[in-house]
Amino acid sequence: MNAQDNFMDKWMHMHIDPDARQEMDNLTRQSWETSLSYNLDYMNALPEEISPQEFNRIKRDTKRLRVFANSVLAPLEQRYIDNGYGLILFDKSGCLLRLYGKDRFQTWAANNHIKIATRWSEKK
Incomplete structure (x- = not known):
């Protein structure tokens, strides 16, 4: 095992x-x-799929968050994230904005329905 x-x-x-x-x-x-x-x-x-129109609105509304997070997380992704590990950026509504990680993590995420433009919630 x-x-x-x-x-x-x-x-x-x-x-x-x-x-x-x-x-x-x-x-x-x-x-x-x-x-x-x-x-x-x-x-x-499974998470809720977000329409392209709504996701574009969310991206506009979260531009500052995404720029700041990318300035911090992208260098980590390049230097330190390896061996299947990754980081996931969500907005305050639970919308998945970006996956940071190498191919192994990206493949694992895709195989487990973890993808950009989905909303994650504890509730139905």
Whole structure:
């Protein structure tokens, strides 16, 4: 069993056994339990697709955020992000604005329906 399988097993166990969440810090545990209270199908939930028109509006509204974040995160992406790791930039509504990472991370994100112009929420 590889590290990814172990991670997935632990993640799934945390959904069904409250005691498994005790190792989380308080804020993470509270957020996790709030998400559980929404009764989402955590194995099949997908983000909301945003129309091109709305995404263009969001990009206009978040230009300062994107420019600042890019000035900080793009150099990190080039120098330090490797081995499948990456960073994701969201706006305040949960819209995914940019994925920072090398090919391995980008491929993993695409395979898991993590893509730009989608809105992520704990709620349905």
